[in-house]
Protein backbone atom coordinates (compact mmCIF):
# COMPACT_ATOMS: atom_id res chain seq x y z
CA UNK A 1 0.00 0.00 0.00
CA UNK A 2 1.35 3.43 -0.86
CA UNK A 3 2.32 5.49 2.16
CA UNK A 4 0.25 8.40 0.87
CA UNK A 5 -2.87 6.40 1.61
CA UNK A 6 -2.29 5.90 5.30
CA UNK A 7 -0.86 9.23 6.46
CA UNK A 8 -1.35 12.38 4.45
CA UNK A 9 -1.72 15.80 6.04
CA UNK A 10 -0.36 18.80 4.16
CA UNK A 11 -2.62 21.51 5.55
CA UNK A 12 -4.80 22.52 8.49
CA UNK A 13 -7.87 23.01 6.34
CA UNK A 14 -7.92 20.46 3.49
CA UNK A 15 -11.07 18.32 3.58
CA UNK A 16 -10.69 15.92 6.50
CA UNK A 17 -10.93 12.29 5.39
CA UNK A 18 -9.74 10.25 8.37
CA UNK A 19 -9.26 11.17 12.01
CA UNK A 20 -8.22 9.55 15.27
CA UNK A 21 -10.34 10.13 18.41
CA UNK A 22 -10.57 8.62 21.87
CA UNK A 23 -14.00 8.23 23.43
CA UNK A 24 -13.66 9.36 27.07
CA UNK A 25 -13.53 6.30 29.30
CA UNK A 26 -13.62 5.49 32.99
CA UNK A 27 -10.27 7.26 33.45
CA UNK A 28 -12.43 10.38 33.83
CA UNK A 29 -14.19 8.81 36.82
CA UNK A 30 -10.82 8.13 38.40
CA UNK A 31 -10.11 11.84 38.73
CA UNK A 32 -10.24 13.19 42.28
CA UNK A 33 -9.69 16.76 43.52
CA UNK A 34 -6.26 15.75 44.88
CA UNK A 35 -5.16 14.44 41.50
CA UNK A 36 -6.50 17.17 39.25
CA UNK A 37 -3.48 19.41 39.32
CA UNK A 38 -0.95 16.70 38.50
CA UNK A 39 -3.25 15.13 35.90
CA UNK A 40 -3.88 18.52 34.25
CA UNK A 41 -7.60 18.96 34.86
CA UNK A 42 -9.41 21.90 36.47
CA UNK A 43 -12.62 20.06 37.20
CA UNK A 44 -14.13 16.58 36.98
CA UNK A 45 -16.31 16.04 33.89
CA UNK A 46 -19.52 14.01 34.26
CA UNK A 47 -18.56 10.98 32.19
CA UNK A 48 -22.00 10.04 30.90
CA UNK A 49 -22.59 13.51 29.46
CA UNK A 50 -18.99 13.83 28.27
CA UNK A 51 -19.51 10.64 26.25
CA UNK A 52 -22.77 11.94 24.77
CA UNK A 53 -20.98 15.12 23.76
CA UNK A 54 -18.08 13.18 22.32
CA UNK A 55 -20.42 10.90 20.37
CA UNK A 56 -22.07 14.01 18.93
CA UNK A 57 -18.62 15.24 17.87
CA UNK A 58 -17.81 11.91 16.17
CA UNK A 59 -21.21 11.81 14.48
CA UNK A 60 -20.76 15.37 13.17
CA UNK A 61 -17.50 14.26 11.60
CA UNK A 62 -19.04 11.12 10.09
CA UNK A 63 -22.00 13.11 8.74
CA UNK A 64 -19.45 15.17 6.88
CA UNK A 65 -17.69 12.27 5.24
CA UNK A 66 -14.90 11.76 7.77
CA UNK A 67 -13.81 8.24 8.70
CA UNK A 68 -13.46 8.11 12.49
CA UNK A 69 -11.10 5.63 14.11
CA UNK A 70 -10.60 5.22 17.83
CA UNK A 71 -7.28 5.07 19.65
CA UNK A 72 -8.46 2.27 21.93
CA UNK A 73 -9.41 0.08 18.94
CA UNK A 74 -6.16 0.70 17.09
CA UNK A 75 -4.07 -0.16 20.14
CA UNK A 76 -6.00 -3.38 20.71
CA UNK A 77 -5.67 -4.32 17.02
CA UNK A 78 -1.93 -3.66 17.16
CA UNK A 79 -1.32 -6.47 19.66
CA UNK A 80 -1.33 -9.06 16.91
CA UNK A 81 0.56 -11.80 18.74
CA UNK A 82 1.52 -12.78 22.25
CA UNK A 83 5.09 -11.52 21.98
CA UNK A 84 3.90 -8.04 21.02
CA UNK A 85 1.30 -8.09 23.77
CA UNK A 86 3.88 -9.10 26.40
CA UNK A 87 6.34 -6.46 25.19
CA UNK A 88 3.58 -3.86 25.39
CA UNK A 89 2.43 -4.83 28.89
CA UNK A 90 6.01 -4.88 30.18
CA UNK A 91 6.70 -1.44 28.77
CA UNK A 92 3.42 -0.09 30.11
CA UNK A 93 4.24 -1.39 33.60
CA UNK A 94 7.77 -0.01 33.43
CA UNK A 95 6.39 3.46 32.78
CA UNK A 96 3.59 3.24 35.36
CA UNK A 97 5.89 4.02 38.28
CA UNK A 98 5.09 0.88 40.27
CA UNK A 99 7.66 0.63 42.99
CA UNK A 100 7.94 -3.05 43.98
CA UNK A 101 8.64 -6.09 41.85
CA UNK A 102 5.83 -8.03 43.47
CA UNK A 103 3.33 -5.29 42.63
CA UNK A 104 4.54 -5.21 39.04
CA UNK A 105 3.97 -8.96 38.81
CA UNK A 106 0.46 -8.64 40.22
CA UNK A 107 -0.40 -5.91 37.72
CA UNK A 108 0.90 -8.00 34.84
CA UNK A 109 -1.14 -10.99 35.96
CA UNK A 110 -4.21 -8.77 36.30
CA UNK A 111 -3.80 -7.30 32.81
CA UNK A 112 -3.24 -10.70 31.24
CA UNK A 113 -6.48 -11.86 32.84
CA UNK A 114 -8.70 -9.74 30.56
CA UNK A 115 -10.35 -11.83 27.91
CA UNK A 116 -9.96 -9.34 25.06
CA UNK A 117 -7.19 -6.93 24.10
CA UNK A 118 -9.73 -4.12 23.97
CA UNK A 119 -10.81 -4.67 27.60
CA UNK A 120 -7.19 -4.76 28.69
CA UNK A 121 -6.38 -1.55 26.83
CA UNK A 122 -9.41 0.17 28.37
CA UNK A 123 -8.18 -0.85 31.81
CA UNK A 124 -4.67 0.47 31.12
CA UNK A 125 -6.20 3.81 30.17
CA UNK A 126 -8.59 3.90 33.14
CA UNK A 127 -5.96 3.26 35.78
CA UNK A 128 -6.01 0.51 38.41
CA UNK A 129 -7.42 1.13 41.86
CA UNK A 130 -5.77 -0.73 44.74
CA UNK A 131 -8.94 -2.60 45.63
CA UNK A 132 -9.12 -4.13 42.15
CA UNK A 133 -6.17 -6.39 42.77
CA UNK A 134 -6.94 -9.13 45.22
CA UNK A 135 -4.20 -9.77 47.78
CA UNK A 136 -2.57 -6.44 47.03
CA UNK A 137 -2.70 -5.42 50.69
CA UNK A 138 -1.02 -8.61 51.80
CA UNK A 139 2.20 -8.12 49.87
CA UNK A 140 4.23 -6.81 52.77
CA UNK A 141 4.01 -4.77 55.93
CA UNK A 142 5.26 -1.74 54.00
CA UNK A 143 2.40 -2.10 51.55
CA UNK A 144 -0.13 -2.57 54.31
CA UNK A 145 0.78 0.62 56.10
CA UNK A 146 1.65 2.54 52.97
CA UNK A 147 -0.04 5.83 52.17
CA UNK A 148 -3.71 5.87 51.37
CA UNK A 149 -2.94 6.79 47.76
CA UNK A 150 -5.79 4.98 45.97
CA UNK A 151 -4.13 3.81 42.73
CA UNK A 152 -1.57 1.20 41.79
CA UNK A 153 -1.58 2.60 38.26
CA UNK A 154 -2.68 6.17 37.62
CA UNK A 155 -5.51 6.95 35.18
CA UNK A 156 -4.80 8.85 31.95
CA UNK A 157 -7.70 11.31 31.72
CA UNK A 158 -6.14 13.44 28.97
CA UNK A 159 -6.30 10.68 26.35
CA UNK A 160 -9.33 12.21 24.66
CA UNK A 161 -7.03 15.03 23.54
CA UNK A 162 -5.59 12.90 20.76
CA UNK A 163 -3.96 15.94 19.15
CA UNK A 164 -1.04 15.99 21.52
CA UNK A 165 0.85 12.69 21.94
CA UNK A 166 1.64 12.46 18.25
CA UNK A 167 1.02 14.51 15.13
CA UNK A 168 0.76 13.62 11.48
CA UNK A 169 2.95 16.03 9.52
CA UNK A 170 2.97 15.43 5.77
CA UNK A 171 3.41 11.69 5.36
CA UNK A 172 5.31 11.26 8.60
CA UNK A 173 4.76 11.28 12.33
CA UNK A 174 6.04 13.40 15.14
CA UNK A 175 5.86 10.96 18.05
CA UNK A 176 6.10 13.48 20.79
CA UNK A 177 7.95 13.61 24.07
CA UNK A 178 5.42 15.22 26.37
CA UNK A 179 6.23 17.81 28.98
CA UNK A 180 4.58 15.95 31.87
CA UNK A 181 4.95 12.40 33.12
CA UNK A 182 1.21 11.82 32.99
CA UNK A 183 0.90 12.74 29.32
CA UNK A 184 4.17 11.12 28.29
CA UNK A 185 2.69 7.76 29.33
CA UNK A 186 0.07 8.28 26.57
CA UNK A 187 2.69 8.18 23.83
CA UNK A 188 3.30 4.48 24.43
CA UNK A 189 -0.05 3.72 22.77
CA UNK A 190 1.01 5.60 19.63
CA UNK A 191 4.35 3.82 19.56
CA UNK A 192 2.64 0.43 19.34
CA UNK A 193 0.12 1.60 16.75
CA UNK A 194 2.80 2.85 14.37
CA UNK A 195 5.03 -0.12 14.96
CA UNK A 196 2.50 -2.93 14.77
CA UNK A 197 -0.94 -1.93 13.50
CA UNK A 198 -1.81 -3.87 10.31
CA UNK A 199 -2.82 -0.54 8.69
CA UNK A 200 0.86 0.44 8.63
CA UNK A 201 2.25 -2.94 7.63
CA UNK A 202 4.88 -2.56 4.92
CA UNK A 203 4.78 1.21 5.23
CA UNK A 204 7.98 2.96 6.14
CA UNK A 205 6.86 5.85 8.30
CA UNK A 206 9.31 8.70 8.72
CA UNK A 207 9.48 9.90 12.33
CA UNK A 208 10.14 13.62 12.75
CA UNK A 209 10.36 13.32 16.51
CA UNK A 210 10.54 10.51 19.02
CA UNK A 211 9.16 9.90 22.46
CA UNK A 212 12.69 9.14 23.73
CA UNK A 213 13.91 12.67 23.03
CA UNK A 214 15.05 14.67 26.06
CA UNK A 215 13.21 17.89 25.23
CA UNK A 216 9.47 18.25 25.06
CA UNK A 217 7.19 18.73 22.08
CA UNK A 218 3.37 18.43 21.97
CA UNK A 219 0.98 18.13 19.03
CA UNK A 220 -1.14 21.11 20.05
CA UNK A 221 1.88 23.22 19.14
CA UNK A 222 2.21 21.78 15.63
CA UNK A 223 0.15 23.43 12.87
CA UNK A 224 0.40 22.77 9.14
CA UNK A 225 -0.29 26.11 7.50
CA UNK A 226 0.44 24.85 3.98
CA UNK A 227 2.47 22.19 2.20
CA UNK A 228 5.44 24.55 2.54
CA UNK A 229 4.93 26.18 5.93
CA UNK A 230 4.55 24.75 9.43
CA UNK A 231 3.86 26.76 12.57
CA UNK A 232 5.19 25.43 15.85
CA UNK A 233 4.52 26.96 19.26
CA UNK A 234 7.31 27.49 21.75
CA UNK A 235 5.04 27.21 24.73
CA UNK A 236 4.49 25.88 28.22
CA UNK A 237 4.80 22.42 26.61
CA UNK A 238 7.19 22.69 23.66
CA UNK A 239 10.81 23.78 23.99
CA UNK A 240 12.77 25.80 21.43
CA UNK A 241 15.37 23.01 21.17
CA UNK A 242 12.62 20.60 20.08
CA UNK A 243 11.58 22.92 17.26
CA UNK A 244 15.14 22.92 15.92
CA UNK A 245 15.32 19.11 16.03
CA UNK A 246 11.99 18.84 14.23
CA UNK A 247 13.12 21.32 11.57
CA UNK A 248 16.36 19.45 10.89
CA UNK A 249 14.61 16.11 10.50
CA UNK A 250 11.89 17.42 8.24
CA UNK A 251 14.19 19.51 6.04
CA UNK A 252 16.62 16.64 5.57
CA UNK A 253 14.00 14.09 4.55
CA UNK A 254 12.67 15.25 1.22
CA UNK A 255 9.38 16.53 2.65
CA UNK A 256 7.81 19.50 0.88
CA UNK A 257 7.93 21.82 3.90
CA UNK A 258 10.37 24.70 3.48
CA UNK A 259 9.79 26.94 6.48
CA UNK A 260 8.90 26.52 10.12
CA UNK A 261 7.46 29.57 11.84
CA UNK A 262 8.20 29.27 15.55
CA UNK A 263 5.64 31.24 17.59
CA UNK A 264 7.05 32.15 20.99
CA UNK A 265 3.88 32.40 23.08
CA UNK A 266 3.50 33.15 26.82
CA UNK A 267 4.22 30.13 29.01
CA UNK A 268 1.03 29.78 30.99
CA UNK A 269 -1.67 27.17 31.47
CA UNK A 270 -4.46 29.02 29.67
CA UNK A 271 -2.22 29.23 26.58
CA UNK A 272 -0.66 25.80 27.01
CA UNK A 273 -0.35 25.10 23.27
CA UNK A 274 -0.30 27.26 20.17
CA UNK A 275 -3.65 25.80 19.08
CA UNK A 276 -5.35 27.16 22.19
CA UNK A 277 -4.65 30.69 20.99
CA UNK A 278 -4.31 30.42 17.21
CA UNK A 279 -5.88 28.15 14.56
CA UNK A 280 -6.29 28.26 10.81
CA UNK A 281 -9.87 28.12 9.53
CA UNK A 282 -9.71 29.11 5.87
CA UNK A 283 -7.11 29.88 3.19
CA UNK A 284 -6.68 33.36 4.60
CA UNK A 285 -8.52 33.34 7.95
CA UNK A 286 -7.27 32.50 11.41
CA UNK A 287 -8.71 32.62 14.92
CA UNK A 288 -6.53 34.29 17.50
CA UNK A 289 -6.70 35.14 21.17
CA UNK A 290 -6.12 38.92 21.36
CA UNK A 291 -3.91 38.53 24.45
CA UNK A 292 -1.10 36.85 22.54
CA UNK A 293 -0.76 39.40 19.79
CA UNK A 294 1.27 41.84 21.91
CA UNK A 295 3.84 39.47 23.44
CA UNK A 296 4.11 37.23 20.36
CA UNK A 297 7.52 36.89 18.68
CA UNK A 298 7.88 34.77 15.55
CA UNK A 299 11.10 33.18 14.26
CA UNK A 300 11.49 31.55 10.87
CA UNK A 301 13.62 28.44 10.40
CA UNK A 302 14.72 27.42 6.93
CA UNK A 303 17.08 24.86 5.50
CA UNK A 304 20.67 26.06 5.23
CA UNK A 305 23.09 25.28 2.44
CA UNK A 306 24.89 22.57 4.40
CA UNK A 307 23.13 19.46 5.64
CA UNK A 308 21.65 19.89 9.14
CA UNK A 309 22.33 23.65 9.15
CA UNK A 310 19.37 25.95 9.70
CA UNK A 311 18.86 29.58 8.82
CA UNK A 312 17.01 31.17 11.73
CA UNK A 313 15.64 34.70 11.65
CA UNK A 314 13.57 36.79 13.99
CA UNK A 315 10.57 38.14 12.08
CA UNK A 316 9.93 41.77 12.85
CA UNK A 317 6.64 42.31 11.00
CA UNK A 318 3.10 42.13 12.38
CA UNK A 319 1.65 38.62 12.51
CA UNK A 320 -0.73 39.26 9.60
CA UNK A 321 2.18 40.43 7.44
CA UNK A 322 4.26 37.39 8.36
CA UNK A 323 1.38 35.12 7.36
CA UNK A 324 0.86 37.03 4.10
CA UNK A 325 4.54 36.76 3.27
CA UNK A 326 4.93 33.04 3.94
CA UNK A 327 1.55 31.93 2.61
CA UNK A 328 1.75 34.16 -0.44
CA UNK A 329 -1.50 35.94 0.27
CA UNK A 330 -2.64 39.51 -0.46
CA UNK A 331 -4.74 39.70 2.67
CA UNK A 332 -5.27 37.71 5.86
CA UNK A 333 -8.02 38.11 8.44
CA UNK A 334 -7.33 37.48 12.12
CA UNK A 335 -10.61 36.77 13.90
CA UNK A 336 -10.27 37.68 17.56
CA UNK A 337 -11.73 35.31 20.13
CA UNK A 338 -14.55 37.00 22.09
CA UNK A 339 -14.70 39.73 19.43
CA UNK A 340 -11.87 41.52 21.22
CA UNK A 341 -13.91 42.13 24.39
CA UNK A 342 -11.54 41.36 27.28
CA UNK A 343 -14.10 39.50 29.39
CA UNK A 344 -15.64 37.49 26.54
CA UNK A 345 -12.20 36.77 25.10
CA UNK A 346 -10.85 35.57 28.45
CA UNK A 347 -13.87 33.34 29.13
CA UNK A 348 -14.19 31.90 25.65
CA UNK A 349 -10.47 31.28 25.17
CA UNK A 350 -10.46 29.43 28.52
CA UNK A 351 -13.17 27.23 26.99
CA UNK A 352 -11.29 26.83 23.73
CA UNK A 353 -13.07 29.39 21.58
CA UNK A 354 -9.92 29.65 19.42
CA UNK A 355 -9.50 25.90 19.24
CA UNK A 356 -11.50 25.15 16.11
CA UNK A 357 -11.14 22.01 13.97
CA UNK A 358 -11.30 22.75 10.24
CA UNK A 359 -12.94 19.93 8.29
CA UNK A 360 -12.68 21.83 4.98
CA UNK A 361 -11.62 25.36 4.01
CA UNK A 362 -13.96 27.76 5.82
CA UNK A 363 -15.80 24.95 7.63
CA UNK A 364 -15.07 24.28 11.29
CA UNK A 365 -16.26 22.33 14.33
CA UNK A 366 -16.71 24.54 17.41
CA UNK A 367 -18.01 24.28 20.98
CA UNK A 368 -21.54 25.63 21.53
CA UNK A 369 -20.59 27.55 24.68
CA UNK A 370 -18.37 30.05 22.82
CA UNK A 371 -21.30 31.94 21.33
CA UNK A 372 -19.62 35.34 21.01
CA UNK A 373 -16.71 33.96 18.99
CA UNK A 374 -18.98 31.63 17.03
CA UNK A 375 -21.23 34.53 15.94
CA UNK A 376 -18.19 36.44 14.78
CA UNK A 377 -16.95 33.45 12.79
CA UNK A 378 -20.33 33.26 11.04
CA UNK A 379 -20.19 36.96 10.27
CA UNK A 380 -16.90 36.24 8.52
CA UNK A 381 -18.61 33.63 6.34
CA UNK A 382 -17.32 30.57 8.16
CA UNK A 383 -19.61 27.52 8.17
CA UNK A 384 -19.97 26.19 11.72
CA UNK A 385 -20.66 22.68 12.98
CA UNK A 386 -21.58 23.32 16.60
CA UNK A 387 -21.16 20.54 19.17
CA UNK A 388 -22.29 20.40 22.83
CA UNK A 389 -19.55 21.28 25.26
CA UNK A 390 -20.51 21.39 28.95
CA UNK A 391 -18.36 18.48 30.10
CA UNK A 392 -15.68 17.97 27.44
CA UNK A 393 -14.45 21.53 27.88
CA UNK A 394 -13.56 20.90 31.54
CA UNK A 395 -10.37 19.17 30.41
CA UNK A 396 -9.17 22.45 28.79
CA UNK A 397 -9.23 21.41 25.18
CA UNK A 398 -11.53 21.96 22.20
CA UNK A 399 -12.39 20.26 18.89
CA UNK A 400 -8.85 20.59 17.50
CA UNK A 401 -7.31 19.16 20.67
CA UNK A 402 -9.75 16.22 20.57
CA UNK A 403 -8.80 15.06 17.06
CA UNK A 404 -5.71 13.87 15.23
CA UNK A 405 -6.09 13.95 11.43
CA UNK A 406 -4.55 11.00 9.61
CA UNK A 407 -5.65 11.97 6.11
CA UNK A 408 -6.68 15.30 4.62
CA UNK A 409 -7.32 16.04 0.97
CA UNK A 410 -4.78 18.34 -0.63
CA UNK A 411 -5.91 21.87 -1.29
CA UNK A 412 -5.24 24.08 -4.26
CA UNK A 413 -3.46 27.25 -3.31
Ligand SMILES: NC(=O)NCCC[C@H](N)C(=O)O
Nearest residue numbers: 040161220273395396397401
Ligand atom coordinates in the same frame (compact mmCIF):
# COMPACT_ATOMS: atom_id res chain seq x y z
N1 LIG B 1 -3.90 20.82 22.09
C1 LIG B 1 -4.40 21.10 23.28
O1 LIG B 1 -4.42 22.23 23.70
N2 LIG B 1 -4.82 20.10 24.04
C2 LIG B 1 -5.49 20.24 25.28
C3 LIG B 1 -4.86 19.45 26.34
C4 LIG B 1 -5.56 19.60 27.67
C5 LIG B 1 -4.96 18.74 28.76
N3 LIG B 1 -5.73 18.82 29.95
C6 LIG B 1 -3.53 19.13 29.05
O2 LIG B 1 -3.32 19.94 29.96
O3 LIG B 1 -2.62 18.62 28.41
